Amino acid sequence: MFKQNHLCKISNKKEIAPGIIDMRIISQEIAQQAKPGQFLNIKCDNGLNAILRRPISICDVDVEKNEVRFVFQIKGEGTKLLASKTIGDCIDILGPLGTSYTLETKYAKPLLIGGGIGVFPLLMLAKSISAQNITAYLGFRNKDMVVLEEDFNKVCSEMQIATDDGSYGYKGYVTQLMEEKLKQGKTDIVYACGPQPMLKMVNSICKTYAVPCQISLEQRMGCGIGACLVCACKIKSDSAWEYKHVCKDGPVFWGNEVMFDE
């Protein structure tokens, strides 16, 4: 059996915050195979405006309805074209691609840390974890950008929102909340996704408190499947470091493997 790209019908579409689109598509194959942390590589246009596919994380799946949900921010040409599609349209998707967060049951006290568009893959993760006590700290720029609050509330025993300007929830960065939590020693694994400076911070705090963490990296991609070697990221190896690839070796890595350039 060869892998293939899927032509998927859009079953739902909603703007849930300014420029943030919540989209659902129907695909039995993707819904059945998807694991938390994996992504879809989406063809946004059939013309020459956005030739390359755009990587977007899987946010949630409904296995019964064969529905796959992803949420994206309109940033440039590709996501603008994708946002212009309507319910009933078909989009060409490769996936699920990449590595997933580990779901080992030995981690009973997970902490999920998301920043901005990085919160999306964490929802499926929160739903997939079998642990009883899931904590999630989600950071946004301001009150208007807060999304998925209800969804996370349903599956997490503790949930806090942080905004940079304090217009909603805790004022400051999620990493400050995280440090408080780790100090209490009630966390045995941290799962993170968000902008690079945040991930770097997560990594160093986890190191200080000796808690393992898994982080999801971002990089511009060409093929999305490991063939073009475009999406390089620095990973520790026997000979100091090597470039691995976000699309195939990642996007999820163990924090202690990743080298953030100064």
Place this chain on the structure above:
Amino acid sequence: MKINIAGIQLNNPVITASGTFGFGREYGEYFDLNRLGGICVKGLTLTPRQGNKPPRIAETPAGILNSVGLQNPGVRYFVEHEVPFLRQFTAKIIANISGNTVEEYCTMAEILSDSDIDLIEMNISCPNVKEGGVAFGTNAGTVNNITQQVKKYCKKPLIVKLSPNVTDIKEIAKAAEDGGADAISLINTLLGMAIDINTRKPILANNVGGLSGPAVKPIAVRMVWQVASVVKVPIIGMGGIMTGEDAVEFMLAGASAVAVGIANFVDPLACIKVLEGLESYLHKNNIYDVKEIIGKVEPN
């Protein structure tokens, strides 16, 4: 659909462009690699290379810029770990080599000549490495010299891959042929740049990179046509091939085979679709042998 390139028979004229298809493993999960005429692998160097810093790709109108910088595990690793995998298929194996010095090219040609590959493509045109590559490909004298030198060590047919970043492609192609090239492939990427106007920084960490995709196709077709008028050796044409029609255009211009590059990123089945499109063009026009369209453009 069989095509002969320098004494090697390909099942059909569709080849993967170096650097866009890895060593075949990833796309092999999407289709049967036996359907390809040839697989040209990721550019190899004598010793392993990490490549350039990311970001290594930027999108531009109808094209992309890349600055991978030849990340690869080295020629010896390739021979040991990748050739046995590729040999399982009927597609011909084309090893693509880049060096910093003439000696490095010669050593690689020697190592590969003793391995189970079919053809060697000498990349003298990579715009993404500071030391060598492009420096060899832009001067007729050096092209002639490096081809002659490498030929002495090369027991497999040698394809010389030309850089489009030159003023007279005919002169360069002639120099490669005179130096002993068994075939010529073109084009490699064109040197380009893209700037983020908000941050005022180039998008690529390397500042500049190689442009390919539909944006470069007219330049590539023109160069294939010009080169076909001055050399007798077969030409492998590439640059922006997305469909069977594009492949036909290159063959009419004078290419005996074609290579598919970034189209693979867009659609993992791009090579198969190019092949099918080519077949259907022949069928529609009642042409039984693909060779009949090579160089059959009728200039005004």
